Amino acid sequence: MAERKFDCIVTGGGLAGLTAATVMARAGLKVVVLERGSFPGAKNVMGGVLYRHHTESVFPEFWKQAPVERPVVKQSLWILGKNGAVSVGALNQPAADGQPNAWTVLRARFDKWLGKQASDAGALIVHETVVTDVIKRDGKVVGVRTDREEGDLYADVVICADGVSSVPARKAGLRPDWRQDELAVAVKEIIALPREKIEDRFAIGPEGGATIELVGEATVNRMGIAFIYTNKESISVGSGVLMSELIAAKMNPNDVLEKMKDHPAVRPLVAGGASREYMAHLIPEGGYHSIHSVYGAGILVAGDAAGLVNSFHREGSNLAMMSGKMAAEAVIDAVKRGDFSSRSLSSYRARLEESFIIKDLKKYANLGHYMVKRPYFFGIYPEMVNMAATEFLGVDEIPKRTKHISILKKALKMRSIFGMVKDALGAAWRAL
Amino acid sequence: MNIEDKLFTVGYKPDEHKSHLKIIDPAICLDKCGEKGRPCTFFCPARVYTWEENHITVAYNNCLECLTCRTGCPYKNIDCQYPRGSFGITYKFG
Numbered sequence: 001m002a003e004r005k006f007d008c009i010v011t012g013g014g015l016a017g018l019t020a021a022t023v024m025a026r027a028g029l030k031v032v033v034l035e036r037g038s039f040p041g042a043k044n045v046m047g048g049v050l051y052r053h054h055t056e057s058v059f060p061e062f063w064k065q066a067p068v069e070r071p072v073v074k075q076s077l078w079i080l081g082k083n084g085a086v087s088v089g090a091l092n093q094p095a096a097d098g099q100p101n102a103w104t105v106l107r108a109r110f111d112k113w114l115g116k117q118a119s120d121a122g123a124l125i126v127h128e129t130v131v132t133d134v135i136k137r138d139g140k141v142v143g144v145r146t147d148r149e150e151g152d153l154y155a156d157v158v159i160c161a162d163g164v165s166s167v168p169a170r171k172a173g174l175r176p177d178w179r180q181d182e183l184a185v186a187v188k189e190i191i192a193l194p195r196e197k198i199e200d201r202f203a204i205g206p207e208g209g210a211t212i213e214l215v216g217e218a219t220v221n222r223m224g225i226a227f228i229y230t231n232k233e234s235i236s237v238g239s240g241v242l243m244s245e246l247i248a249a250k251m252n253p254n255d256v257l258e259k260m261k262d263h264p265a266v267r268p269l270v271a272g273g274a275s276r277e278y279m280a281h282l283i284p285e286g287g288y289h290s291i292h293s294v295y296g297a298g299i300l301v302a303g304d305a306a307g308l309v310n311s312f313h314r315e316g317s318n319l320a321m322m323s324g325k326m327a328a329e330a331v332i333d334a335v336k337r338g339d340f341s342s343r344s345l346s347s348y349r350a351r352l353e354e355s356f357i358i359k360d361l362k363k364y365a366n367l368g369h370y371m372v373k374r375p376y377f378f379g380i381y382p383e384m385v386n387m388a389a390t391e392f393l394g395v396d397e398i399p400k401r402t403k404h405i406s407i408l409k410k411a412l413k414m415r416s417i418f419g420m421v422k423d424a425l426g427a428a429w430r431a432l
Numbered sequence: 433m434n435i436e437d438k439l440f441t442v443g444y445k446p447d448e449h450k451s452h453l454k455i456i457d458p459a460i461c462l463d464k465c466g467e468k469g470r471p472c473t474f475f476c477p478a479r480v481y482t483w484e485e486n487h488i489t490v491a492y493n494n495c496l497e498c499l500t501c502r503t504g505c506p507y508k509n510i511d512c513q514y515p516r517g518s519f520g521i522t523y524k525f526g
Contacts, residue, residue: 036514042522043497108526128517147517165499167514178503185500187477189438190525234525243504246475253477254435277525278438280477280498 006030006155008331009144010123011131012162013040014107015317016303016324018114019058020159023328025121029335032124032153033115034131034146036162040118041111045188045281046317048104048229048236049211054318058325059117063099067109069231070209071100074202078265080217081386085265087212104209104229104236106190134158134172134299140340141172141298156340157331158299161324164282166305174293174301180244181372182286184224184311187253188238190231191273198230201269213314214239216382218260222249223372225314226260228269237261237270240283242372253280285311288358288365294349297342300327308357312364312431319357326351367430376423380414387411435479439494446493447519453480453492453501454511461488461509468506475504497521 008024010017013035024031037043049072055062062068076089094100119125135143135152143154160169164183169175195206202210209230218226224241239257246253261270284290284307291308294301302308303320310319330348334340352358371377391407398406415423455461461470461483470488472481478494481501497520502512514520 036517036520038518038522041526043520044526045523046526106525108523111526130514130517165502180503183500183503185475185477185498185504243475243500247471247504250469250471250474252435252474252479254438254479258433275433275438275441277441277523278435278496279442279521279523279526280496280500282498282500282503 006032006153007335008157008159009034009153009155010159010161011144011166011168012160012305013037013115013125014044014111014161014163014303014320015114016305016320016327017159017161018111018118019321019324020161020302020328021118021123022058022121023325024331025118025123027332029332031122032126032155033118034129034144034153035125035127036130038127039112040115040125041108044107044111045279046107047186047188047227047238047314048106048231049102049314049317050105050110051102051315051318052099053101054321058321059114063103066113068103068105070104070204071207072102072104072211073100073208074204074210076210076212078212078214078218079382079385080214080260080263080265081383082217083264084386084390085263086385086389104211104231106231106236131162131167134168136172139297141296144168156298157334157345159324159327159331160299160301160305161303162305164284164304166301168299169301169305172296172299174296174299175305176292178284178290179286180247181242182284182290182307183243184240184283184285185243185246185253185280186238186240186283187257187278187280188236189257189275190234190277191237191270192234192276193273195233197272198233198235202230204230214260214266216378217263219378220249220251220256220259221375221379221382222246223378225311226257227314228266234276235270235273242285245372283311283316284309285368287311287368288361289369291361294352295330295342295345297345298340300330300345300348302327308361310360310364312367313360315360322355322357323352326355364431367427370426370430374423374426376415376419377427384411384414435477439478442496443522443524444493445519445522447515450516451490451492452513452515452520453490453495455488455490456509456511458487460507462486465507465509471504471506472501472510475500495520
């Protein structure tokens with residue numbers, strides 16, 4: 001490649017990058033997407049929930065053509081104890097047009113489709129190309145270096161959308177190295193099951209889908225979350241544990257996952273299924289305090305690369321797509337002004353601030369740190385809830401009053417009343 | 433199901449010529465990291481790293497490209513890059 005100049009180089013063909021590329025290409029900009037894999041999605045992983053609102057804001061009625069799996073109509077949270085589980089859940093009421101709020105997707109398939117939308121809009125997608133550095137002139141980013149021969153590419157702006165370990169964001173000095181308490185190590189397995197089995201086990205119809213999030217024993221009582229999502233003919237089963245916690249527990253992520261799959265509450269859901277794929281991925285979970293510079297002269301950072309994940313609501317795909325869209329809009333404005341300075345591109349940060357993205361992350365800014373310092377949330381409390389449920393629901397000759405006192409006594413042995421009140425208020429203060 | 437069996441489910445194009453993962457200074461693994469329990473031998477989702485007698489072996493062609501080792505090594509002693517373009521994993525489902 002000789003010196004080729006684009007309006008914008010997007011690094012990474014994922015949700016943020018392909019959304020950004022589509023929006024810019026539609027506005028007539030000359031855009032190139034650099035993707036490591038042999039197609040967009042080849043190396044992309046997430047739990048699997050894609051939200052309607054954000055996706056359709058760029059890809060109207062996408063569900064009619066895109067390879068989505070199942071609509072998410074049934075959502076629940078399972079608090080796993082050693083051998084039992086307490087669950088809360090909801091069966092969602094569909095919107096007036098009958099479409100759900102979210103779908104499960106498999107990223108290798110969905111992102112391939114999204115890549116097609118971006119290239120149909122006019123973006124050039126270059127595969128099997130790894131970005132190794134940024135090219136700077138007079139302190140301004142003017143392009144990227146790739147591992148291809150003569151692989152330097154130039155543009156007015158680079159959007160870093162190459163995920164949690166973004167190379168250009170780091171090389172440009174916008175993203176410091178992650179700390180172990182800012183990342184979750186997640187593994188996931190695709191387990192094939194016949195359609196009817198999935199629908200029976202999760203009590204859903206042929207057009208329904210379920211998501212289950214699991215805490216407590218599910219992540220060996222360490223800070224993290226596990227999940228089971230239904231696809232058409234498979235289920236996605238995975239778990240993520242904060243890296244610092246995983247290392248403290250001296251555990252392998254696959255052992256954490258296998259242990260959960262063998263829990264009495266989970267075993268019947270996965271039984272008899274055939275393992276079709278195993279994958280690993282880091283999730284940026286530092287929240288608001290982990291977001292560093294998202295813009296500089298000639299450069300913007302979107303999606304996971306910028307740390308835009310709301311782990312308390314298992315949201316990430318929507319933040320990626322919307323931040324990609326906002327980055328694209330900031331670039332379109334900058335092209336109109338002919339100004340790619342840091343100041344001009346700072347309108348991206350303003351867009352993020354005005355949106356739910358920064359507002360939501362700010363709301364939970366201190367909750368994660370609070371919980372990781374208090375292991376009760378993932379250890380003692382899940383066990384306590386399960387103890388209370390077992391006692392409360394157990395029917396025998398013990399009078400209810402005695403039973404309730406016994407629950408209280410057992411709970412107080414696990415954590416003092418003072419401690420419980422402090423934890424509850426502390427968490428509520430940071431969450432509400 | 434153990435990791436070795438699970439890794440058979442993943443599509444790979446191995447790079448026979450170049451490892452994208454390197455131990456920077458093997459002496460650190462030998463002399464210093466023992467007391468830390470050599471975390472790379474357990475945190476890696478693909479068990480790329482194993483301790484053999486006096487050094488870490490790196491089965492880089494099993495790598496799932498998550499880059500946990502980049503942050504997880506207590507001494508930042510793993511030079512962890514992405515495989516060259518066209519090499520490494522390709523997911524069918526993702």
